[in-house]
Amino acid sequence: MKLLEFWFDPVSPYAYLAFEALPQVLEGVSYSVTYRPVLFAGLLKQWGQKGPAEIEPKRAWTYRDVSWRAHAQGAGLELPVQHPFNPLALLRLCIACAPAGGAPNRRVVEAVFHHVWRGGMDANDGARMAALTNRLAPTREPESDGVKVDLRENTDRAVQLGIFGVPTIVCEGRAFWGTDALPMLSAFLRGDAWFDGPAWDGAARPRGGVQRR
Numbered sequence: 001m002k003l004l005e006f007w008f009d010p011v012s013p014y015a016y017l018a019f020e021a022l023p024q025v026l027e028g029v030s031y032s033v034t035y036r037p038v039l040f041a042g043l044l045k046q047w048g049q050k051g052p053a054e055i056e057p058k059r060a061w062t063y064r065d066v067s068w069r070a071h072a073q074g075a076g077l078e079l080p081v082q083h084p085f086n087p088l089a090l091l092r093l094c095i096a097c098a099p100a101g102g103a104p105n106r107r108v109v110e111a112v113f114h115h116v117w118r119g120g121m122d123a124n125d126g127a128r129m130a131a132l133t134n135r136l137a138p139t140r141e142p143e144s145d146g147v148k149v150d151l152r153e154n155t156d157r158a159v160q161l162g163i164f165g166v167p168t169i170v171c172e173g174r175a176f177w178g179t180d181a182l183p184m185l186s187a188f189l190r191g192d193a194w195f196d197g198p199a200w201d202g203a204a205r206p207r208g209g210v211q212r213r
Contacts (some may be wrong), residue, residue: 003034005036006033010115011085018182019167025182043164069179093112096141111135117188143211199202
């Protein structure tokens with residue numbers, strides 16, 4: 001059985017699209033997926049990056065790109081009225097639906113993604129958040145210290161694993177970043193011989209390039 005960790009933040013449309021596509025990628029594979037909520041902004045801060053929506057030309061391209069990908073994939077996607085938005089309440093809700101130190105199940109993660117990326121509404125609208133929380137019935141208080149600690153620990157662990165963006169799917173020590181990596185993940189899960197040779201490590205070795213100052 002293949003054990004996968006799906007690292008995500010609902011603020012990312014690419015994480016949503018990867019989530020929707022994952023069952024097809026895993027079809028015919030014996031697997032178990034653990035869903036790991038992580039604060040994308042924390043990863044950006046750690047690695048000194050800006051989010052796609054923080055760079056104006058990249059923001060415009062990102063929204064066009066995800067709209068096209070959703071169309072091509074057959075996944076419903078409507079941009080929320082505010083983006084980027086603060087995802088902390090939704091991340092904490094995901095974690096609050098799991099036992100301490102545990103992970104939310106796919107039903108919870110799906111509900112949160114659909115809350116953001118279907119309907120074109122405000123992800124943090126108070127009435128909508130209250131309805132979602134009531135529907136998911138978390139076993140812990142989303143704003144409790146324990147939930148906040150779990151989210152921080154998730155983010156710290158992601159950094160330790162070298163995760164720099166979402167979605168990232170980790171399997172057997174290999175990290176596959178972004179929707180573009182899903183075909184590569186599929187090949188790995190199905191035993192493509194490329195992964196057994198030196199290519200994986202060799203491709204990533206430093207090349208001594210110019211350092212920008």
